[in-house]
Amino acid sequence: MTTVWPGRPYPLGATWDGKGVNFALFSANAERVELCLFDRADKPETARVILPENTNQVWHGYLPEAKPGQLYGYRVYGPYEPERGHRFNPHKLLLDPYAKAIQGTLQWSDSLFGYRIGHPRGDLSFDRRDSARFLPKAQVLDTGTFDWGDDKPPGTAWEDTIVYEAHVRGFTMRHPGVPQDLRGTYAGLASDASIDHLQRLGVTAVELLPIHAFFDEGHLIDQGLRNYWGYNTVGFFAPEAMYASGPPADEFRGMVRRLHAAGIEVLLDVVFNHSCEGSELGPTFSFKGIDNSSYYKLLPGTERHYINDTGTGNTLNAAHPRVLQMIVDSLRYWVTEMHVDGFRFDLAPILGREPAGFDPTSGFFDAIGQDPVLAQVKLISEPWDVGPGGYQLGSFPPGWSEWNDRYRDDARAFWRGDANLPHFVRRIHGSADIFDRNGRRPWASLNFFACHDGFTLNDMVTYSRPHNHAAGKEYEGNTNNISANYGHEGPTEDSGINAVREQQKRNFLATLFFSQGTPMLLAGDEFGRTQHGNNNAYCLDDEVNWVDWNWDERGRDLFAFAQRLVRLRKQHPVLHRPRYLHGQHVSSEGVKDVTWVSPDGGEMRPHKWADSNARCVGMMLNGRAGAFVDAKGNTMDDAVLMVVVNSGQESVPFMLPTVPAHNSWRTLLDTSDPHLETEGETTPAGNERSVSGLTLLLLAAK
Secondary structure: OOOOEOOOOOOOEEEEOOOOEEEEEEOOOOOEEEEEEEOOOOOOOOEEEEOOEEEOOEEEEEEOOOOOOOEEEEEEEOOEEHHHOEEOOOOOOEOOOOOOOEEOOOOOOHHHOOOOOOOOOHHHOOOOOOOHHHOOEEEOOOOOOOOOOOOOOOOOOHHHOOEEEEOHHHHHOOOOOOOHHHOOOHHHHOOHHHHHHHHHHOOOEEEEOOOEEEOOOHHHHHOOOOOOOOOOEEEEEEEOHHHOOOOHHHHHHHHHHHHHHOOOEEEEEEOOOOOOOOOOOOOOOOHHHHHHHHHEOEOOOOOOOEOOOOOOOOOEOOOOHHHHHHHHHHHHHHHHOOOOOEEEEOOHHHHHEEOOEEOOOOHHHHHHHHOOOHHHOEEEEOOEOOOOOOEOOOOOOOOEEEEEHHHHHHHHHHHHOOOOHHHHHHHHOOOHHHHOOOOOOHHHEEEOOOOOOOOOHHHHOOOOOOOOEEOOEEOOOOOOOOOOOOOOOOOOOOHHHHHHHHHHHHHHHHHHHOOOOEEEEEOOHHHOOOOOOOOOOOOOOOOOOOOOOOOOHHHHHHHHHHHHHHHHHHHOHHHHOOOOOOOOOEOOOOOEOEEEEOOOOOEOOHHHHOOOOOOEEEEEEEOOOOOOEOOOOOEOOOOEEEEEEEOOOOOEEEEOOOOOOOOEEEEEEEOOOOOOOOOOOEEEOOOEEEEOOOEEEEEEEO
16 A cells, blocks of 8 residues: 655655655645556556645645656546536546656547547537547656756856757758768757758857657548657657657756757747647546646637637647646746756747736736846747737747747848838847837847748748648648748759759858848758748658758858857947937947948938838948947957948949048958959948849958
8 A cells, every 4th residue: 555645745756755745736726636556658557645734726636755757647536517517537547737848649539539539519529538548658857866067057148148049859860970870859950960060150049949748649640641840749857769869857967067068058939829739629638637627728618619819729828827827837846957048938928828918017928027037048939829919029028039930030031022121120130119118128029031930041042932732631830931042942953043043042141140130040041941831731740841061052051151240249249239320329430320221322212211112222231330239348359340232123323421530441241252262352431342142242441
C-alpha cells in the first residue's frame, strides 16, 4: 500500500524535496482526484492514490516513497455535463499541466476521447474505455542537479539584437558537420558546427519554434504527416522529448549553456493561446478532464462549445487566475531553471483580451510587467489572432517588441515595384507611425520579410503563387504573398532571371539590416534556402523544411553578402539607434539626425512624397546629432551614413549632398555589385552617383 501524507498546495506540480514528492493539482470543480503511478509509460498503472487534501481548490498529497523518475498521471472525478462546461471522466488518464518531463509516445485511439465517437448524441455521450495505455506519462524531475557552471545570460541590448528564427530539428537534420546521432536535437543545435555558423553570420539570438511538449493531430498521423512546427502544446513546462538524444531537460539546458558561452541568447516561441485538445469534439489529454470550464473560454449560454479565437478549436482562458498563474509560472520556470532569455508569444492578443476586448493593461500584461524576473527578459508578441479586434499591431505595452507584418508587406511591395515610397520609408525608419508612443523605442518593431509561416526569401523571388503539395493534397496557404517570379515560375537556367532574383535577395537582406528596429532573419535565408514554393509547410517533417547545407555558388555568395551586412550594422550604431529619429536633433555642423534626400540632392518635400512614380530616396543618418551614448556614457557613433534605395527598373542619377566637414561619399555596399567590387569607391559631394535599377546603396560621408 502506498503511503500518502497531506502535503502542501504549493507549488503546483510534482516537487521533489530530497526525501519525497509533493503532488498538487488545481481543479475548482472536481469532486475527487486520484494520482496514478506507473513503472513504465507503456505498462498499466502500479498504484492509485487518492489525493487527501483540497486547499483553495488545489488537490494535494505527499508521497514519502516517491523519487525523481517516477511516472504518473491523474484521474479526476466530477460531473460530466458538457452543456454546463464540465467534462470530467475518470476513465481518462490526464497529464499534469505542470509536468517538467513527459515520457512515452501518444498512440491515437478512440479511447482518448471523453465521449463515444460516432454516438448519436456526439460529445454529450460518455465513453467508459480506459485511455491510460495510449497516453504518455508525466515524470517527476529533480530540477536542481544540472551544473550550470559560470553560465550568464549574454544580456544583449535590444537595439543591438539580431534575431535568427530557427527550428531545432530542421536546422540540423541535414547538417554534415553535426554528428548523425545528434541531428534534429538540442545537442545538435549546440554542436560546434551549428554554433560556428551562427557566430560567422553574427546573429545575437536564436528564436526557436515551439519546444514545449506537443502532440501531433490524429488526422495528420493518418496521412503520414505531423505537426512539424509544434504549435499544438500539451505541456508548458516540459521540453519536447523528440528533440532530445538524452534526458530532454538536461539536454536543453546544455544547449542554452553552450549558446550563452558563444554570446547567443535563446528565445522561445510559446503557445499559451490554445492547447492540443481541440474543440468539444477533440480528445481529452489534460486540461479538458481536469477542469474544462476553468481552463478554456466557453461560449456563454452554451458552455458545451468553445470560443475559438485561435482557429484551432479552443482558447485557453488566460483571464482565469489559475490559468494566468500557470502561464506566469511556466515563463518564470523557463527563465530561472532553464536560463532562456525571452519569449515570442503566438497569437498574443488572446492573452490580453478582456470581456470588453483587447486591453494592454489586462491582468496578463500587468502580471508580466510587475514580475521582477519576467520584466527583465525579451518579450515579443505576434500581435494578431482571428478573434474580435484581433489585429493589435502597435498596441502592446512599453517593454514589448512586436512582429511587424506591415514591415514585411511594405518591404516586399516596394521591391516588387508596386507600392508608394512613403510606406516603405516609414518601415525602414523603425515604423514610428506605429510604435513611437508611450516611451516605446525603435526596437519595438521586430522587422522581418520572411518567417516560418510563408515563403522563404528565395521563394519570394521565385514563385508568384504557393505550391503546397503534401501527401497528394494541396494545403492552404496565404495567397497574399506579395511575391514575384520575374519571368518563370520556379527554378530556371535563365541567367537573366536568376541575376534579378539574386539582386532582389540582396536588396531584402540589406533593407532588413539597415532599417531602424530589430531585424529577424529566417534560418537559411542568408544562403537562399528554398521550400520549393510551399508557404505553409507546417505538417512536413522532411527535406522541404530541413535546412539544406549543400550550398551552390549563389548560396556561398549570398552568405558572404549577409555576413558583410551584419558587420556593417554592428560597426555603425547609427543604423540601429536606441531612440527614434525625427530630424529634431542637429549636430554642431548643422546636419539633422535624419534627413530624407531626393535624387536632386535636396531634402524631400511634400510634393515629392506625393509623387506616385517616386521609387528612389536616400535616408541620411547623422551619428553626431542627438548625442547618443551607451550605458557607460561613451559616444555610440559619429558617422554620417546614407542608405539610398531605387526600386525602379531604370538607373537614377543621384546627386550626393554636401555635408559640412566632409567632401566625398565612400561606397560601403552596393546590392547591384554582388562581389563588392565597388566597395571603397568615392564620389565627391555635390556630384552625381548613378543608382542602378533595383538597388540599395550604403554610403559613408568622408
